[in-house]
Amino acid sequence: MNEKKKWKLTGFLVQWEMILIYLLLLINILLMLARPNLYFASGTITSIIQSGMDLCPLVLGMALVMMMGEIDVSCAANMIFCSMTTGLLMDRGVPAVVCVLAGIATGVLLGMFNGVLVGYVGMPSVIVTISNSLLYRGVVKIILDVNVLRNFPDFYTKLAWNQIAGIPLAMIIFLLMAAVFVVILQKTGFGRKLYIIGNNAVTAEYSGINVRKTKLAVYLIMGVMCGIASIFFVGRMGGGVSSTMGVGYEMNAIAICALGGISTSGGKGKMYGPIISTFIMAFLIYTLGLMGVDANAKKTLTGLVLLIAVLIPNINKDLFASVRRKFRKI
Amino acid sequence: MGDYILELKDVVKTFGGVQALKGVSFQLKPGEIHALMGENGAGKSTFIKVITGVHQPDSGTMLLEGEQVTFRSPLESARMGIAAIYQHVTAFPDLTVTENIFMGQEIKNKMGFYNWKLMNQKAKELIAPLSPTLDVRKPMSALSVAEQQLVEIAKALSRNARIMIMDEPTASLTNHECEELYRITENLRDQGVSIIFITHKFEDMYRLASRVTVFRDAEYIGCWDVDQITNHDLISKMVGRELNQMYPEKTAQIGQVVFEVEGISKEGYFKDVSFDVRQGEIVALTGLVGAGRTEVCQSIFGIMPPDTGSLKLNGQTIHVRSPKDAFRFGIGMLPEDRQIQGLINELPIYQNVTSAAMDKFQRYGIINVEQEKEAALGFCQKIQLKAESIQAPPSSLSGGNQQKVVFAKLLNCDLKVLILDEPTKGIDVGAKSSIYEIMNELASGGYAIIMVSSEMPEVLGMADRIVVMKAGRVTGTFDKGEATQEMILEASLRQKEAGA
């Protein structure tokens, strides 16, 4: 038995995360060739990236949730709820730090409600989060009605729109958070537990892993990310929030994770995938916009990309299996 | 047409190198009830599946009313009038009794719509002689096991089955329900249906069957008229084999009592189970499938904590509410179904090995992968795992080596008590002996071992003490020297005493 499997260049180059990078490069090259003036103009790349950052915290949290084989459809509603908490407190003149922390705490609380229902009560996560999505957004509608909250800390908009030495501030923070999440999922024992639960929850139980507690913990993390996402989101929206904003963000986050190679049945994929996919989506949508495709028509392509991304590993597996079968016969 | 309605000759079936049937033969006379007996794993279930066409035999012939037949699927055998009622009923749980009975041959009106009224009525007529009170509009999942069996029988009747195979139908029935089933089975026979009745219970055989065929170790042993063979002879036919030399010489020193189970009960599974294990000792928990052995182990391990009773480790009472607790106290379990409960098939071997005790390799929550791999490799070498690499997934290994991965996983935890649930299940003969070596070494290393096993030779060959269970209770405890195959089998078939 070899102690180590040999590191193979070919193996490295064809893994899904690398394919995503090629895809990202390809989109960049196409854009560069199609609109060289624009591409090299200062600010273009920055604004492309900034446009994709408003939901990035949700993507990070969603990757953990999906890794366990669960799902969270309520995250966008949760995010709006957090924004509302912060906004309402700001209106009453509470110090900004407290308001922001209260917003994140709200996210944790709502995430906990999801986590308890999924982990401890044992309801299917699809049902729980769909109805909680209605519930959370419903409560926001009750409280806000048609009002718009406009009173948010200054750094919200700065975060979303400012840059440091030409690098978008939002991206720097996203990459920092992403690094933390890479460490959590790929390096820590907690991350390993998520892989084990996603692959085989029964074995996880027999291996002494507290599956319920882990599920709750992941939904709590998702809650924190919803709270943080509210900062990115409100900043991106220019410092205002109403009850109907951010509809469909949960689906975008799920799509980005699926494109990033996180299997919806859990246990497969790496954290790098969704991170790269976040950029792919940003560039893809922007590029299409440049080509004169309307924001809504772009959805068609988003959908196609998602479907193809999900299909490729499937087709590959079948192909490999049939080749192997043939070899075995010989 | 010959004397037999169904005849099988020299049927061989192998699964991935393991011979499940080694050239068995069988004859079924028209209108008889024929008992098929044998220990767990004697090949009875495979045999039925060959008859019904779920599996195709590698060689051998099957004659139906004298004509050679081959079934490629259960649909074909059903068409020829063969029906099987499996132990674990395979039905559509959300659909009604009526629909389950008529699945695939529904009654429709001229417009092509289902005629529920007529179907319900016919279903009621079919069920009525079996169970007059059963509501055919109930969904299958709302029925008791006994009732579900009756539905399967009714389904077979609706298809005019000539041959009916019943796989341990009395295993989970009460005495009263058994009586009902006997009556129904006899009625079927009187209507001319030929029945193969698989059972572990002698009372079933004496009550119903005219002839009995015995299988042992995937082989055909013989066929006798029921009134010409004694209980004792039959038992010796079922177990009568030489213990071969695959079991290693025991080297372990048996020490103090490490672990005690005192009167634990779990509603619906087992009652008042007590035994203890000493250091270096292997205690076998045996009995028929469904006697509650696995459930006892799961209770000890915290998967489903017992309702009453207590566990003692080194004389101190411990409370195990979850597997996590169990590992903390030093109790580990090798589960029965390694695919579902033991392995994470998509993750590399080394991650499997360390999955039950990752804390050892963590600092501030970060896993030291090098250290982890090194440790995993050490354990894999210790148990002589044959794998291309510890980076490979367990799905690439043979059954025996997969089991070794689970063993390595337990070695990685600092344990005192090992629970091994069917450690050699689905493993071929060669690999079995290496598993036995490992068990022996572990015992020598001071582990206290509880082994659940259905295989008699394994129990006799490996265990220092043998605890026999029947229907959720301990019915006998034997020391290694005094136990014989007959005594164990007798205890595992023992009727519960009156008033118990």
Added chain:
Amino acid sequence: MRKITGNKNFGLIVGLIVLMILAAVITPDLYSVGSLMNMLRNNCVFVFLAVGEMIVIISGGIDISIACIMALSGCVCSLLQFNHPQVPVFLWLIVAVLIGMVCGMFNGFVVGTLKVTPMIATLGTNYIFRGLAFIISSGAWWYPHQYQMTFQNFSIGKTAGIYNIIWFAGLILILAAVFLNYTTPGRRIYAVGTNKESAKVSGIRESRVMLMSYTICGAICGLSGMLYVANFAVGNFAIGDGFEMTAIAICILGGVSIIGGQGKVGGVFIAILMMSIITSFISMLPGLSVWQDAIKGAIIIIAVGINIWTARSTRRQDLKERGALL
């Protein structure tokens, strides 16, 4: 009495009655014929969506793209009736159903044959259909004056004193009930949903059943698209955004098991009535119209919670009975 309380829909019916009484006390206006009719008319779209979704869920899948299929067919019909006023409007009805069928067939192919997880597959097609709706409509909006009266009459015309769209909805409910209860394909949907393995042994092909259930769902949603725009005489690519969640919620409330195999048209029908009354009743109370979503969400969570609780207590009962055997 036990027969009544044992009925699966008993809880739902009690809930419905309580709601109706509550509504009668607080907003007696709701019970005028006119407002009842309007309530039904405006909620009819959920009959179509929920029935379609129900068929898919029973077969063991889920369809997130239904609202987008609806939007797509709504846009195409609006466009066609505006550009070709001379063509008999009846044709657009067929076009709507065909568009839905094609979309549904695509879903069914991706899920059944290519074996992509239903949730992700339909999330993908969700984008595709919505995008197509936009491309075809080029982002245009249609306003009431752009709709022919004959087209609008499909929904708001009256036959025997009742709006046509209500007739359509009733027809779909009856057809679905007959299909699911009295025909072989309908029963096969249940069989696949309840136990795939048993279905295989019984010679039922899963991929075909999935294709069928998605196609039927698509067709119904296609129909709903046209009737929706005809009802409100407003059409654009964005109509029905989020309706899929309400449809799924109605199914869950109506007792359709999310893992497949269980569900009755009757239960879904009662759930739709409940949802409609909640919507209308609340919108008639000043300042409370915003409570809708929160109340819907809470009701579903509670309903599913009760479901799980009863399932557990039945299991405990079973174990007790088994314990008597030992």
